[in-house]
Amino acid sequence: MVSPMFRLETEVDKARRDLLRRRLRETNTAASPVLRALRGTPGEREAPLHVWVMDPGGALAGGLVGHTWTTWLHVTYLWVDAPHRGAGIGSRILAEAERLAVTERGARHARVETWDFQAPDFYRRHGYEVVCAIPDYPPGITEYTLTKCLR
Structure with missing residues (x-):
């Protein structure tokens, strides 16, 4: 050898x-x-799922980048521009991604990773439950994995 x-x-x-x-x-x-x-095939079972929101001037106000794989929606990024935060745009973006994942892709569950200073409470308010917490990843920060049953 x-x-x-x-x-x-x-x-x-x-x-x-x-x-x-x-x-x-x-x-x-x-x-x-x-x-x-x-x-x-594994590649056919995974498909991008993106949701975008533009402001009246055509600039990006927020969006979600994720994908579906088998029966899961995986939220990779969800972001709303500061001037638009607090107006419910993030909630509407997440709801639309979940709706598309269920109706168009047959998803039954969703998952997301987020840090303690980002949005764990936002996801909890939308029915997600913490299934994993990794303290000090990166140092001084806790990373959470949350999941939700979509059906």
């Missing part, structure tokens, strides 16, 4: 990253009866 060569890279090699992701998905799918039973 040849000894492996290790190489640290700080630049993104997109082709290699995609190859690694594809091979990991193949390995996971082969090992999991649940993933094997799902329709489509």
Whole structure:
């Protein structure tokens, strides 16, 4: 057996990253009866889901970037510009993403990660429950993972 060569890279090699992701998905799918039973390839089961709100002048007022995967909505980013905060835009954005995930994608659950200074209370008010808290990630901050049953 040849000894492996290790190489640290700080630049993104997109082709290699995609190859690694594809091979990991193949390995996971082969090992999991649940993933094997799902329709489509792993790439077909994951789809971007974005919701944007523009102000009257056409500037970005807020938005959500996420994706659906199997029966889950994963909220990656949710942001509202400071002048528009407190007007319910974030709530409407989240509700629209959940609605689309359920009606268009068959999602049954949602998940999000947020830091203690960001929006854990916002998500709790919208029915999300904390399932994980990681203190000191990054130092001095707690990261929360929250989930919600959508149906």
